[in-house]
Amino acid sequence: MDWERLSERPGQDPYLQELALFLDAHFARTFGLVWPENEPVVPRGTGGPPDTVLARYVADGLTALLGWRVEHAAGPRPPSGHLLVIQSAGSSRWTLRSSGDPAAEVSTLSGEALYVPPGYRSSAVHSDDARHVVLVVTEAEGAQA
Template sequence: MNWERLSERPGMDPYLQELALFLDAHFARTFGLLWPENDPAVPRGAGGPPDTALAGYVAAGLTSVLGWKVEHATGARPPSGHVLVIQSAGSSRWTLRSLGDPPAEVPTLSGEALYVPPGYRCSAVHSDDARHVFLVVTGPEE
């Protein structure tokens, strides 16, 4: 990916730039946690509840920036595959397990993003006000 060209795009949402860089760095390697410096610029009236609007905005933006397929996944548990979890409210403590490795404990707070590659099983304990957006990412070679 040509990151110099990406940073020169006028009007590019810095939040989407951060997520794109983060995904490109971690994709198909290991899990990762992002504490973004920016908030997403979800347009007013983006339709649906806030989490649905956020999911649609991020999925469309990352698809455009990366050229990869990014889709919103619904449900209470993360789907399989390459998963980006955006903690939209509250907090969670994720336990990630990969075959042959000890479990990793990863806390997330509102606004943070967690990438979970295939091969990791995960479980979580959530605060009462926790909400998440799950996105499934299909990379260029898949």
């Protein structure tokens, strides 16, 4: 990935750049947590519930930046694969387990993002006001992780 060229794109949202760098660094390796320094610059006038708008904005932006397929995982069943969880409100305490490793506990606060690669099982305890967006990330064929 040509990060120097990426950072020179005029008008590119720094929030999306941070998430793209974070995903590129952790993809297919291990789970990770990031608290981006920037807030997303979601265009005004975009209709729908705030979490759906955020999910669409981040999915479209990361797809454009990384060339990977990023999709909002809406629905009652937890998805599998490479997951990016963005805590949009409240807090959550996640327990992550991979085969043969001890469980890890990670807390997410509003604004933070958690990457969970395939092979990890997760469970969470959420605050009463917790909301989060779950995105499924699929690396493009032939891309390097």
